Each structure stands twice: as structure tokens, then as C-alpha cells.
Amino acid sequence: MQFKRIGVLTSGGDAPGMNAAIRSVVRTAIGRGVEEVYGIYSGYKGLIEEDMELLNIRSVSNIISHGGTMLYSARCPEFKTEEGMQRAVDVCKKRGIDGIIAIGGDGTFRGATDLTRRGIPCIGIPATIDNDISSTDYTIGFDTAMNTVVELVDKLRDTCESHARCNVVEVMGKYAGDIALHTGIATGAISIAVRELPYDEDQAIAKIIKARENKKRNFIVIVAEGKENFAEAYAKRIEEKTGIETRFSRLAHVQRGGNPTVRDRVTASLMGKAAVMELLDGKSNLVICERKGVITSMDINKALKIDRMFKDLMTPEEYAELEAEGSLVDMRRHCEERAAAKLNLYRISQEICK
Ligand code: ADP
Numbered sequence: 435m436q437f438k439r440i441g442v443l444t445s446g447g448d449a450p451g452m453n454a455a456i457r458s459v460v461r462t463a464i465g466r467g468v469e470e471v472y473g474i475y476s477g478y479k480g481l482i483e484e485d486m487e488l489l490n491i492r493s494v495s496n497i498i499s500h501g502g503t504m505l506y507s508a509r510c511p512e513f514k515t516e517e518g519m520q521r522a523v524d525v526c527k528k529r530g531i532d533g534i535i536a537i538g539g540d541g542t543f544r545g546a547t548d549l550t551r552r553g554i555p556c557i558g559i560p561a562t563i564d565n566d567i568s569s570t571d572y573t574i575g576f577d578t579a580m581n582t583v584v585e586l587v588d589k590l591r592d593t594c595e596s597h598a599r600c601n602v603v604e605v606m607g608k609y610a611g612d613i614a615l616h617t618g619i620a621t622g623a624i625s626i627a628v629r630e631l632p633y634d635e636d637q638a639i640a641k642i643i644k645a646r647e648n649k650k651r652n653f654i655v656i657v658a659e660g661k662e663n664f665a666e667a668y669a670k671r672i673e674e675k676t677g678i679e680t681r682f683s684r685l686a687h688v689q690r691g692g693n694p695t696v697r698d699r700v701t702a703s704l705m706g707k708a709a710v711m712e713l714l715d716g717k718s719n720l721v722i723c724e725r726k727g728v729i730t731s732m733d734i735n736k737a738l739k740i741d742r743m744f745k746d747l748m749t750p751e752e753y754a755e756l757e758a759e760g761s762l763v764d765m766r767r768h769c770e771e772r773a774a775a776k777l778n779l780y781r782i783s784q785e786i787c788k
Contacts, residue, residue: 437714439470441531444503445477446538449561449575451698452503457494458706459535464491466714476506478513478545481522498699501691513545523552533713537561540741543721547734555718557709566610568744569737570723577697579689580617587621591652600653600680602669606689609745611658615779618656624787629660631780639675704729744769
């Protein structure tokens with residue numbers, strides 16, 4: 435099929451590096467003979483409302499270094515309804531949009547697969563600071579968010595050292611504690627707590643007391659937001675049980691912004707190019723992934739299932755279905771490798787953060 439016109443959108447939570455991905459999509463597409471590229475504003479909302487603008491090589495100039503997304507992002511519950519979806523398909527037909535590159539998280543990919551099923555080929559690009567899309571080792575925005583956390587926690591640590599204090603820092607990561615695990619190691623946190631790994635609070639507090647006896651003055655404890663209603667109360671318990679003055683800080687949305695790092699700019703550029711190449715090659719319903727350092731792709735439905743499996747959300751019926759179609763072993767291996775890498779990081783952090 436000849437692709438004359440394609441669309442690109444960013445949807446769901448924003449992430450630094452989305453602009454670099456948009457730029458790469460536009461420039462690759464135009465360079466490969468696509469006549470027009472529509473930038474669709476505010477994700478699927480803009481598609482339904484026909485809020486879009488033609489982008490060209492110059493209009494995506496000077497955005498690679500900017501955080502946020504020049505196409506804006508929004509949640510669009512209407513898109514999940516039959517009428518909303520039909521409206522999106524009608525707009526694509528009216529504007530002659532032959533395919534869409536959707537940059538976002540798993541919700542965005544669910545929308546992309548629905549659109550593909552209705553005849554508009556879509557390719558997804560994973561962008562979320564949490565790195566919680568299990569089909570890919572890396573999601574755009576993760577590195578920038580981690581660097582923001584490290585910069586802020588280093589500052590907290592300086593003042594903890596001066597005053598012999600402890601600071602419990604809550605970082606983003608609802609389903610995945612990846613930001614917490616990496617930044618905990620990078621900032622020399624004495625303890626890291628994430629939802630998906632067991633946490634022995636008594637042991638952690640004993641470690642703080644022992645380190646204090648050994649003349650340690652600064653104590654950073656990193657907690658992922660996935661451990662709900664935990665961090666603030668934990669700070670109080672640490673103070674009570676150790677006698678060390680303990681503060682609580684929630685870094686919140688500051689982690690979502692800022693100029694993307696080299697890692698995010700380069701990965702976004704590679705993924706943007708890969709997405710366009712797959713689309714022009716006649717493929718659809720794929721999510722671009724990075725696996726073991728290589729940019730590759732995976733069927734969106736398989737990617738969504740791996741995600742559910744990794745997050746332990748799959749029903750026995752879904753497991754039986756996968757077994758019947760022969761894909762269970764492969765998907766299980768994928769999840770096991772990912773879990774093992776995470777556990778390894780956790781163990782290393784426990785060993786060297788004292
Ligand atoms: P993310 O892509 O970061 O996971 P969301 O879960 O908010 O963010 O999804 C972004 C958008 O994708 C939603 O606002 C909605 O328009 C669309 N979307 C989410 N889930 C579905 C679904 N099951 N079917 C169709 N569209 C969906």
C-alpha cells in the first residue's frame with residue numbers, strides 16, 4: 435500500500451523525549467516519500483475532534499531538546515466508546531490518513547489496536563517515565579526522569595549529611611519500581627521499597643540504626659509510589675524507632691518534565707524511525723520495543739498480554755488460551771527474565787548501600 439498521508443499523536447502521561455520521537459517520525463516519513471504528516475493534538479481527543487495540523491521538516495525543528503510534547507496529551511474516555519471510535523475512523527477517512535503512529539503507554543496501545551481493527555493501521559511507540567511496559571526493556575522518558583530524581587535526591591542528601599537526618603523520598607512508578615531501584619542505587623540510598631518486591635521494614639530500620647552507630651549521618655530511603663499510603667507514615671515510624679529526625683518528600687510531577695537526556699533523545703529517534711519503517715513496510719498493530727539493546731517490534735496484543743502477565747493481572751482463562759495457542763512458554767520466559775533483572779538490581783542495592 436502507498437502511504438500518502440500519516441498521522442502522529444502523543445497520548446496518556448507525557449514523557450521527556452516524546453518530541454524527539456515526533457521529530458523522527460515526521461522526518462523519516464517525509465524522507466521516505468510520505469506526502470503529508472498530520473500532527474494530531476491532545477492524543478485521541480484531537481483525532482475525534484479533528485484537531486490536527488500538517489507538520490513538516492521545519493516545524494519539528496528545535497524540539498528535540500524540549501520536554502513535554504508539542505502535540506500535547508490528554509486522556510480521552512470517549513475514544514473507548516463505539517461512537518468515539520467510529521468518529522475517529524471517519525476523521526481519518528475524511529483527511530485521507532492512511533496510518534497512525536501513537537506514542538504513549540499501554541492505554542494508548544489499546545486504542546491503537548482498536549483503530550487497526552477498524553482499518554486504520556497503527557504502530558505504537560512506548561513512552562512513559564515509569565518504564566512499566568513489560569514488552570520493552572526501555573521506555574522513552576525513563577532516563578530523564580531518573581536523572582531528575584538523582585539531581586534532587588543528591589541535594590536532599592547534602593542537607594541530610596549536615597543535619598544528620600533521614601529523608602524518605604517517594605518517586606514515581608505505580609506498577610513498576612524501576613525508577614526507585616535505579617535511583618536508589620545511584621544516590622546511595624540506604625533502603626529501597628517497591629511494590630513488586632518484598633520489603634522487610636524491621637530489617638531496614640535495624641540497618642539504619644547500625645549505620646548510625648557506625649557514624650553515618652545521611653539516610654536516604656527511596657520508596658516507589660506503587661507502595662500506596664506507605665512513604666509518609668514510614669518516615670514517622672523511622673523517626674520513632676531510630677530517634678533520627680526524618681523528613682518526607684514526594685517528588686511528584688517534577689519527574690515528568692525537563693530536557694530529555696541523550697539516552698532519551700537517541701532512543702526516541704531510533705524508535706520513531708523504526709515505527710515509520712514498519713508502517714511503510716505494510717505492517718500494523720505493532721509496538722516498537724528495545725530488547726537487549728536492539729530496536730525491534732512486537733504484536734500489540736502480545737505486548738499487552740505480556741504486560742498483564744508481568745503485572746500478575748491475567749486470569750486462569752487467559753493462561754489456558756495462551757497455552758492452547760502455544761505462546762505461553764515464550765511469554766513466561768520473557769517475564770521471568772525481566773523479573774530476574776529487577777531482583778538482581780534489588781539484591782545489589784542491598785549489598786552495597788550500607
Ligand atoms: P497511557 O497510554 O499512558 O497508558 P491511558 O491509559 O490514559 O495512558 O490511555 C491513553 C488514552 O488511550 C485514553 O485516554 C484513551 O483515549 C485511550 N485508551 C485507553 N484504553 C483504551 C482502550 N481499552 N480502548 C481504546 N482506547 C483506549
